[in-house]
Amino acid sequence: MYVTQAGWKSEIFQVTVGFLPDWAKGTALGLVALGFLTLWTVKLKRKLAYHRAVRSGQPIPAAARYAQGRGTDYLGSYAPQPRPDDTSA
Structure with missing residues (x-):
């Protein structure tokens, strides 16, 4: 028996x-339940605000964007330098 x-x-x-x-x-x-509900509500509120801003054509600052890119996009001078694609192979 498992x-x-x-x-x-x-x-x-x-x-x-x-x-x-x-x-x-x-x-x-x-x-604990109240904490999870609060986090879920804040996340939903930010998502709705993002979608409203996109629909109205307002510029969205990089820090407020929904579904941001990789973390290296926001490291500034500490980000690794992009390597050129090697297509000669």
Whole structure:
């Protein structure tokens, strides 16, 4: 018989919340859920603002763009220099 094991995230959560009294476990679970909802709401709000700006034709600064490119695009003088494509092969 195959028994599934809990993931490492749920194990960490159980260990962290396991020492709390019952009334605090509910509060901790509520705070975690509130945190996820807040992050999701902020992400959705930024995405909607981006789409509104695109539809209205407003310029979008590089830091506010949705789905940015690679991290090396924003490293400035620390970014590696692009190599020319070698098509002579």
